[in-house]
Amino acid sequence: MIEAGFRPKVHTLERPARHHALLAGPAGDWLASVDGRALAMQAYVDDAALWEADGGGFRHAVSGLVLRSRPGANPGSVRLRLGDADVGDDGALGAASDFTVGHGPEKRPSEYLAAFKATGWVALTCVLAPDVVEGLQRLGGVDAYEAAGDIPRERQLGADPALARATVEPVSLWLCRRYMRLADIKLGHPPGVTALTPDDGERPVQGWHGDFPYMWGSDRSAGAYRVPPGADQVVLGIQRNICVSDFRLENGATVFCLASHGAYSVPPAEWGRANQTWKPGHRAEHGLPYGGEETDVIEAPAGTIILYDARIWHRAGVNRTNRRRGAVIQAITPGFIIPFYDTTAPFRSWLESDVPAQLSERERREFEELMLHRITGPQGVFAIAPDDALTERVRARGRSPSAAY
Secondary structure (H helix, E strand, O other): OOOOOOOOEEEEOOOOOOOOEEEEOOOOOEEEOOOOOOOEEEOOOOHHHOEEEEOOEEEEOOOOOEEEEEEOOOOOEEEEEEOOEEEOOOOOEOOOOOEEEEEOOOOOHHHHHHHHHHHOEEEEOOOOOHHHHHHHHHHHOOHHHOOOOOOOHHHHOOOOOHHHHHHOOHHHHHHHHHHHOOOOEEEOOOOOEEEEOOOOOOOOOOOEEOOOOOOOOOOOOOOOOOOOOOOOOOOOOEEEEEEOOOEOOOEOOOEEEOOHHHHOOOOOHHHOEHHHHOOOOHHHHHOOOOOOOOOEEEEEOOOOEEEEEOOOEEEOOOEOOOOOEEEEEEEEEEOOOOOOOOOHHHHHHHHOOOOHHHOOHHHHHHHHHHHOOEEEEOOEEEEOOOOHHHHHHHHHHHHOOOOOO
16 A cells, blocks of 8 residues: 555656667677768667668668668578678678677667756666566566575576676666766676565665765765765766566655756755664654655666666655565766775676676676776786775774774
8 A cells, every 4th residue: 555645756658669679790799870871880879770670671770771681590690781782790791790680779879868968867668678687587586486586696697697688788888878978887886686575564665865976865974975965077876777577656666856966965854864764763753755746756667777867866665565576776887986895706706607608799898897997007907806804904993983984
């Protein structure tokens, strides 16, 4: 039952009737046409890499350039012809190469980017392929796999390629890079599928906050913020919510105050900030965090990726159903930001699994870029990772009454 006073504006996204196609070469890069005449391979997906199935081939979504297709040498692949010439693996005309037809976005990336810049958030409805969504649901023990239970989060990356594939979804990454205005972006913590279980009416509910690295309203010491409130020239964080299950009002879809990133301030204390709502007894005394008419809920089908500026105030929803609701919650930050949690150890374990062999060269390369922080100096390039002994030293100092931090 939805409690009295919970009256957010509900933005409901419908499942798309059609999607653009992506044409991936053997290495995983995408066939594109910038001028509507020549072809080339791209390591990213913008408008130039969008195609539409068109009878016996594909029509370029922007220019209308037509490619004819025939079955490729590998199962499920196609070979392409532009005019009287075959298309090669580098996009040049010559020796024919196999291409894979991939699941693309509903809209053009430029349309998403315009909306993202205008509002601070955007939703890519059902942008993940159905087999990737099913893999995520299996990892999280949700939807059709609820009875089987979830796979422990520390084992998920090496258990199914779906988690890495969802993480390197190309349109959302292109949007993050354009919104932040930089190419070097990283994950703030290792990816994993989590499930919001049915609410028992008593457990603490995460309160209002801005996400990493801002953490406005999340710090436990009053007035302490990782990034102080105030207008910023550089966007330091984007949150990427991957809907593994359908997100609905009643099953705990995230509650937002959309456009609040423009306030450059901490969420109001009376709304129930995250640094208060986690405390034992807070819910019993004060009830749930604010959810009135100034708030928003985005209802979206499984496979949707919701991107939003990390400064947007938001809080966890409450699952009022008897089913688990799955999600992958990811923080995207510039490469110069220290990650919230270590990504190097999970990446090392992932390398030792059989999952990388199931991915394309491009997918492996992109996943490594997102997971590893590095520094370049006179002596070369170094991966940055925690030191266990020094970590314990820092923790011990933090427990000391005389600690400065």
